[in-house]
Amino acid sequence: MIKVNNAQIPRPLLATLAVILCSALWCNYAEGAAWTIIKHNDRDYVTAENIKDFYRFTALDIKGGTLKFRSPKVEMQIRNGSDNLYINRILFRLSYPVIYKDRKYLFSRIDLAKLIDPVLRPSYIKSAKRFRSVVLDPGHGGSDPGSKSIYGHEKDFNLKLANLLKRDLERRGFRVRMTRSGDTFPTLRDRVEFTNRIPDAIFISLHFNAFNNTTAKGIETYALSPKGSGTHNARGIKENTLTGNARDSENIALATAIHASLLKKTKAEDRGIKRDRFTVLAGINKPAVLVEGGFLSNPEEARRIASPSYLARLSTGIADAVVTYRNALRK
Numbered sequence: 001m002i003k004v005n006n007a008q009i010p011r012p013l014l015a016t017l018a019v020i021l022c023s024a025l026w027c028n029y030a031e032g033a034a035w036t037i038i039k040h041n042d043r044d045y046v047t048a049e050n051i052k053d054f055y056r057f058t059a060l061d062i063k064g065g066t067l068k069f070r071s072p073k074v075e076m077q078i079r080n081g082s083d084n085l086y087i088n089r090i091l092f093r094l095s096y097p098v099i100y101k102d103r104k105y106l107f108s109r110i111d112l113a114k115l116i117d118p119v120l121r122p123s124y125i126k127s128a129k130r131f132r133s134v135v136l137d138p139g140h141g142g143s144d145p146g147s148k149s150i151y152g153h154e155k156d157f158n159l160k161l162a163n164l165l166k167r168d169l170e171r172r173g174f175r176v177r178m179t180r181s182g183d184t185f186p187t188l189r190d191r192v193e194f195t196n197r198i199p200d201a202i203f204i205s206l207h208f209n210a211f212n213n214t215t216a217k218g219i220e221t222y223a224l225s226p227k228g229s230g231t232h233n234a235r236g237i238k239e240n241t242l243t244g245n246a247r248d249s250e251n252i253a254l255a256t257a258i259h260a261s262l263l264k265k266t267k268a269e270d271r272g273i274k275r276d277r278f279t280v281l282a283g284i285n286k287p288a289v290l291v292e293g294g295f296l297s298n299p300e301e302a303r304r305i306a307s308p309s310y311l312a313r314l315s316t317g318i319a320d321a322v323v324t325y326r327n328a329l330r331k
Contacts, residue, residue: 142185
């Protein structure tokens with residue numbers, strides 16, 4: 001049994017049953033609650049009932065292998081055997097699927113500690129610090145054009161978005177630094193070292209996607225994979241213990257705020273909040289995320305990305321989310 005101390009109502013991050021995050025959720029937590037750890041295949045799990053009781057969901061409905069946790073302002077849903085968890089209709093990719101064993105539905109302890117808890121209780125993140133600066137990383141640049149469409153190269157759209165976002169963040173009172181301000185190519189190590197020298201900051205890497213299937217579309221947001229977990233694609237470095245893992249909880253809370261805000265502003269398809277070990281995230285010593293703002297390989301999305309009005313919506317969505325994230329953390 002692992003005791004969990006929880007004496008106060010946290011400052012919220014998740015909102016009502018609408019699709020976005022804001023500062024409207026107030027959850028109660030069971031006083032003196034404890035986690036019962038169940039071992040399966042050398043991995044730690046906790047039961048769905050344990051999660052329901054600790055976070056005081058008013059109901060846990062299970063029908064046809066689908067679990068639905070409900071409270072007045074939060075709904076959490078997943079199917080048995082799936083790693084697609086929906087919290088207030090926002091898609092999160094778990095590190096491990098939910099499993100059914102001995103008549104119990106089990107969630108991995110990694111996903112509880114590194115995703116569910118920091119998303120539901122951002123003010124409990126012990127490593128969280130107030131920040132004044134935002135480092136923007138327009139991906140690619142110079143000899144590395146990134147993806148491309150008939151409207152142009154990814155590197156240029158990344159920089160256009162970064163310049164808009166710099167303005168929007170400064171209007172909200174943040175100091176902004178950029179890993180590149182022109183058509184240059186800092187190496188991934190250069191970007192990491194530059195960012196790590198800036199105190200009291202968070203890091204946002206800006207990209208646009210591409211895929212050989214031109215129907216692929218939507219927005220996805222990445223945080224670093226926690227130690228001991230997998231990744232959601234084959235890219236990135238393979239080491240298991242990384243500098244960025246010290247900020248796992250902050251990473252997922254920041255990714256949540258940004259992803260939900262972008263979906264609200266753009267009405268784009270939700271491709272989920274995912275995990276990976278991108279080199280540019282792995283070595284960062286502060287909260288860091290990577291945003292894929294749409295698919296240049298999709299003709300419709302490529303046209304939108306080339307539109308200044310769409311880039312402006314992306315910028316406003318991210319800037320608003322940075323404020324939401326800051327306000328959600330403990331002071």
